[in-house]
Amino acid sequence: xxxxxxxxxxxxxTPSRNGKLTLLTDYFRSVEDxxxxxxxxxxxxxxxxxxxKPAMLRALVVERMDPVLFGYSYDYVGxxxxxxxxxxxxxxxxxxxxxxxxxxxxxxxQAASRSDGxxxxxxxxxxxxxxxxxxxxxxxxxxxxxGVSARLAKQALADLGKVDVAEIEELWxxxxxxxxxxxxxxxxxxxxxxxxxxxxxxxxxxxxxxxxGDLEKLEPADYAAEWKxxxxxxxxxxxxxxxxxxxxxxxxxxxxxxxxxxxxxxxxALDGExxxxxxxxxxxxxxxLQQRLNRKSVSxxxxxxxxxxxxCYDALxxxxxxxxxxxxxxxxxxxxxxxxxxxxxxxxxxxxxAFSDWETLERLRQAPPHPIIEGVMLKRWDSPYLxxxxxxxxxxxxxxxxxxxxxxxxxxxxxxxxxxxxSDYTFGVWAGPEGAEELVPVGKAYxxxxxxxxxxxxxxxxxxxxxxxxxxxxxRADRKNGLVLEVAFEGLNRSTRHKSGVAMRFPRISRLRWxxxxxxxxRIETLQALLDR
Amino acid sequence: MRASDLLxxxxxxxYCPPGDFFIDPVRPVERALITHGHSDHARSGHRSVLxxxxxxxxxxxxxxxxxxxxxxxxxxxxxxxxxxxxxTFHPAGHVLGSAQIAVEHGGMRIVASGDYKRQxxxxxxxxEPIRCDVFIxxxxxxxxxxxxxxxxxxxxxxxxxxxxxxxxxxLIGAYAxxxxxxxxxxLRDAGYDRxxxxxxxxxxxxxxxxxxxxxxxxxxxxxxxxxxxxxxxGAIVVGPPSAFADRWARRFPDPISCFASGWMRIRxxxxxGGVELPLIxxxxxxxxxxxxxxxxxxxxxxxxxxxxxxxLVRWCELEGIxxxxxxxxxxxxxxx
Numbered sequence: 001x002x003x004x005x006x007x008x009x010x011x012x013x014t015p016s017r018n019g020k021l022t023l024l025t026d027y028f029r030s031v032e033d034x035x036x037x038x039x040x041x042x043x044x045x046x047x048x049x050x051x052x053k054p055a056m057l058r059a060l061v062v063e064r065m066d067p068v069l070f071g072y073s074y075d076y077v078g079x080x081x082x083x084x085x086x087x088x089x090x091x092x093x094x095x096x097x098x099x100x101x102x103x104x105x106x107x108x109x110q111a112a113s114r115s116d117g118x119x120x121x122x123x124x125x126x127x128x129x130x131x132x133x134x135x136x137x138x139x140x141x142x143x144x145x146x147g148v149s150a151r152l153a154k155q156a157l158a159d160l161g162k163v164d165v166a167e168i169e170e171l172w173x174x175x176x177x178x179x180x181x182x183x184x185x186x187x188x189x190x191x192x193x194x195x196x197x198x199x200x201x202x203x204x205x206x207x208x209x210x211x212x213g214d215l216e217k218l219e220p221a222d223y224a225a226e227w228k229x230x231x232x233x234x235x236x237x238x239x240x241x242x243x244x245x246x247x248x249x250x251x252x253x254x255x256x257x258x259x260x261x262x263x264x265x266x267x268x269a270l271d272g273e274x275x276x277x278x279x280x281x282x283x284x285x286x287x288x289l290q291q292r293l294n295r296k297s298v299s300x301x302x303x304x305x306x307x308x309x310x311x312c313y314d315a316l317x318x319x320x321x322x323x324x325x326x327x328x329x330x331x332x333x334x335x336x337x338x339x340x341x342x343x344x345x346x347x348x349x350x351x352x353x354a355f356s357d358w359e360t361l362e363r364l365r366q367a368p369p370h371p372i373i374e375g376v377m378l379k380r381w382d383s384p385y386l387x388x389x390x391x392x393x394x395x396x397x398x399x400x401x402x403x404x405x406x407x408x409x410x411x412x413x414x415x416x417x418x419x420x421x422x423s424d425y426t427f428g429v430w431a432g433p434e435g436a437e438e439l440v441p442v443g444k445a446y447x448x449x450x451x452x453x454x455x456x457x458x459x460x461x462x463x464x465x466x467x468x469x470x471x472x473x474x475x476r477a478d479r480k481n482g483l484v485l486e487v488a489f490e491g492l493n494r495s496t497r498h499k500s501g502v503a504m505r506f507p508r509i510s511r512l513r514w515x516x517x518x519x520x521x522x523r524i525e526t527l528q529a530l531l532d533r
Numbered sequence: 534m535r536a537s538d539l540l541x542x543x544x545x546x547x548y549c550p551p552g553d554f555f556i557d558p559v560r561p562v563e564r565a566l567i568t569h570g571h572s573d574h575a576r577s578g579h580r581s582v583l584x585x586x587x588x589x590x591x592x593x594x595x596x597x598x599x600x601x602x603x604x605x606x607x608x609x610x611x612x613x614x615x616x617x618x619x620x621t622f623h624p625a626g627h628v629l630g631s632a633q634i635a636v637e638h639g640g641m642r643i644v645a646s647g648d649y650k651r652q653x654x655x656x657x658x659x660x661e662p663i664r665c666d667v668f669i670x671x672x673x674x675x676x677x678x679x680x681x682x683x684x685x686x687x688x689x690x691x692x693x694x695x696x697x698x699x700x701x702x703x704l705i706g707a708y709a710x711x712x713x714x715x716x717x718x719x720l721r722d723a724g725y726d727r728x729x730x731x732x733x734x735x736x737x738x739x740x741x742x743x744x745x746x747x748x749x750x751x752x753x754x755x756x757x758x759x760x761x762x763x764x765x766x767g768a769i770v771v772g773p774p775s776a777f778a779d780r781w782a783r784r785f786p787d788p789i790s791c792f793a794s795g796w797m798r799i800r801x802x803x804x805x806g807g808v809e810l811p812l813i814x815x816x817x818x819x820x821x822x823x824x825x826x827x828x829x830x831x832x833x834x835x836x837x838x839x840x841x842x843x844x845l846v847r848w849c850e851l852e853g854i855x856x857x858x859x860x861x862x863x864x865x866x867x868x869x
Contacts, residue, residue, distance in 0.1 A: 010810070012800065012804075013803055022698065066847070072841075072847070076676055076678060076841075082799070086677070130680060413807060417787050420780060471778075471806070
């Protein structure tokens with residue numbers, strides 16, 4: 001238990017991806033079964049433990065200590081799980097003679113009935129160290145929130161076994177905690193587990209961005225073009241009555257899209273883009289789509305207002321036949337015939353874009369027929385469906401980003417390598433009547449610049465600080481003084497959370513405009529005009 | 534004699550009217566008694582100073598030899614008479630030279646503890662509980678959430694991390710007086726025998742500790758002259774916390790920032806400060822140490838100085854011990 005607790009403590013404060021991977025692989029390497037498998041399940045969200053409500057936790061602790069002292073403590077710390085882990089009084093004369101393993105903790109929690117759950121939890125907390133208490137409380141209150149995705153955990157497993165992460169993703173849904181056979185395989189002690197489960201995720205094929213000069217080397221006739229839809233990549237798999245809708249990384253998202261899942265009455269594995277609207281009439285915008293994202297459950301009203309559908313662009317398997325080895329041209333034929341027979345309000349075909357040369361395609365790319373199109377995809381006619389991101393068969397050629405000239409307002413210190421640099425920038429544009437302009441913040445960006453530019457901005461921030469709040473500095477920015485940043489972004493959403501009313505998607509610094517006077521930066525109206533398009 | 538006639542708070546600090554002296558005054562006064570060398574307690578410019586020899590030495594290193602008109606060294610456990618008031622210094626376990634000051638007159642004994650801790654520390658003498666009528670305690674960590682783990686467990690985490698990330702450097706933020714030397718000593722006790730790189734701000738005080746027989750092993754300046762960036766791979770570097778946000782830190786390869794402080798108990802504090810590896814090593818008493826100490830002094834009345842007074846006062850109330858906050862100004866609540 002203590003090693004798991006220590007792992008959580010480290011992960012939550014480690015910003016770098018590589019650092020997290022090292023911590024995870026070291027943990028998986030040094031901890032035995034079944035503890036490591038249970039830890040893995042806790043991180044990927046595959047561990048089921050009956051939840052304890054925060055109110056119950058609070059009740060447990062104030063039975064054991066002065067409520068006023070608890071109140072002072074909670075006010076100071078601000079996080080219930082952490083406060084309870086720190087103030088939990090060990091019973092008088094109670095010296096635990098055994099540190100429970102993670103498996104013991106999980107076993108006792110899973111065996112507890114609803115009514116004796118709190119009592120079991122209290123006994124566990126009595127026996128645990130402070131860090132372990134925190135970990136136990138996180139397990140029972142649900143959601144570790146340690147900044148590690150299931151995908152990253154699988155990458156750590158891949159590193160451990162020196163295998164491709166796609167292999168793990170393909171296996172994943174056929175396995176269950178504590179994953180003993182998976183670890184045995186990764187450590188070379190057993191054969192790769194064979195999965196008998198149905199409707200498994202198949203690792204997806206990804207594309208590379210078109211770089212300068214790439215197209216000159218390619219023959220237009222070798223490639224099909226499709227619009228690149230700015231929805232979410234999904235894989236719809238139905239096999240022997242089991243239906244699953246997976247995200248790009250293999251997370252099961254069927255629960256969030258019950259309307260689409262209900263229409264999956266076929267035997268196939270299809271690859272496509274999840275969008276909202278009715279494909280026969282109108283495709284919703286990204287703002288519409290957002291109404292359906294990041295929700296655990298979704299009300300009938302929202303489902304009706306923003307129905308989900310799938311725009312299919314590839315077929316991996318149809319009626320038991322694996323098509324992945326076939327060339328794209330063949331798969332496409334199968335797909336076209338197959339989609340024909342599906343519910344037309346839930347499935348349609350991603351149309352091909354006809355073109356004869358790159359110039360024609362470039363013109364189409366710059367003026368797409370729908371706002372949710374963010375560019376074009378190029379797919380080699382003769383390429384099989386390959387897991388991962390092979391260079392050559394698939395390209396994404398995105399629409400050029402929008403840019404805006406904004407003024408640097410606040411800078412925050414970075415993490416890790418950048419902890420001595422002011423590297424996270426909040427920028428604003430002008431608003432208000434002439435003569436009384438004010439900057440309103442419109443976004444935050446922390447990449448897009450070179451190391452040399454970072455040093456220059458850092459110096460500028462230090463030389464032009466007007467106020468400091470912890471790790472944040474407020475930078476001189478008015479009509480006469482200020483650093484203008486050209487910010488590139490992919491799109492703009494309406495936002496009620498931001499004072500400016502807009503939220504940028506994927507903003508990054510594209511150029512430093514040392515030459516441009518602050519007063520000549522853009523106005524908020526420029527951004528608002530983009531919203532209304 | 535009533536306790537409040539023997540010691541009372543004044544804007545300059547804690548004052549003894551019959552003895553005409555101050556304890557840890559924050560402004561220049563005629564006669565100052567000083568508990569330890571941290572700059573919020575030990576200031577320069579007093580006419581005369583009474584403190585332990587180590588505290589006087591440390592003040593000399595920090596402010597220059599002329600930091601006071603006259604100085605007098607107090608010997609631990611020996612009583613000095615000041616205008617008819619019996620004054621005795623006792624070890625406080627905070628940093629090298631730190632002392633509690635017992636003030637006694639007419640059958641009334643008050644102990645002003647300054648800053649103190651109870652965890653074992655190889656760089657200074659351990660705290661001695663002194664029976665008294667009134668105990669004046671700090672409350673830097675006066676909340677039940679502050680529970681300092683054993684310091685060797687914290688140091689073990691640095692060494693484990695250094696083994697896990699051999700290509701990176703570990704930068705440990707620690708206050709220049711006391712904490713930094715304690716961290717170095719703990720590293721040595723844990724068997725770490727490579728050179729420890731230190732920031733220039735630690736050099737004088739660390740030399741002084743070594744001259745007092747506290748072995749810190751081989752210390753090297755953490756400067757560019759001592760090596761190229763790659764030479765610091767796997768290195769452990771100790772410096773004042775402020776230096777790590779500074780350009781100075783850029784010379785080290787992909788540093789993992791560590792901070793040795795009792796505040797690191799709170800995750801959000803570590804997160805806000807960009808600390809990747811928090812080390813809960815404190816030179817102040819934690820909650821359990823505060824309440825154990827209050828009981829051991831047998832004091833009937835507790836005066837609480839800087840820190841989170843309200844929780845400690847509440848605890849005393851629940852235990853039936855009279856307690857009140859002293860509201861002294863000018864001391865750091867956030868030190869450590």
